Amino acid sequence: MSLSFAEQLTQRIRFVESQRAGNAREALENSLKRAAPVAQPRPFQAHEPGMLRDSISVSVRLLGDRFVFRVIAAAPYASFTRGTNAFSWVVNRPVSASGRPGAVRFFWTRTGNIEHRPTGWVINNPGVPRNTWWDDVLAQFPDILEAAG
Numbered sequence: 001m002s003l004s005f006a007e008q009l010t011q012r013i014r015f016v017e018s019q020r021a022g023n024a025r026e027a028l029e030n031s032l033k034r035a036a037p038v039a040q041p042r043p044f045q046a047h048e049p050g051m052l053r054d055s056i057s058v059s060v061r062l063l064g065d066r067f068v069f070r071v072i073a074a075a076p077y078a079s080f081t082r083g084t085n086a087f088s089w090v091v092n093r094p095v096s097a098s099g100r101p102g103a104v105r106f107f108w109t110r111t112g113n114i115e116h117r118p119t120g121w122v123i124n125n126p127g128v129p130r131n132t133w134w135d136d137v138l139a140q141f142p143d144i145l146e147a148a149g
Contacts, residue, residue, distance in 0.1 A: 021060045021067040024148035029058040035133040
């Protein structure tokens with residue numbers, strides 16, 4: 001069974017556009033990986049430097065007549081690279097099970113047990129400065145798409 005000219009043209013256009021979408025996917029993924037912040041290794045760090053960069057993936061699929069791009073940064077700390085606001089909170093005095101003011105005990109190997117009866121703690125966190133690497137690359141997506149064609 002032979003396809004009509006219109007059907008052949010539609011298939012050819014879809015093929016060319018899928019190649020273009022694949023090129024755009026690769027360019028977007030490479031741009032995100034280049035822009036991702038990579039820290040210096042530090043002792044007691046919960047992750048390896050470059051883990052965010054290595055967790056970035058971009059996929060593309062055809063849904064109906066549109067290509068849908070899905071961008072994922074799977075590192076557990078990825079959202080924090082975009083910055084956090086400053087915050088503070090008050091931790092009240094610990095209370096024992098009997099309702100009396102409790103104590104916090106620390107054990108130091110050099111001096112032994114130290115007991116501390118706090119009146120309350122204020123914890124201030126200045127936050128993390130905003131890093132716009134993610135937004136900057138995604139703002140370039142129209143240019144990436146045009147360059148892929």
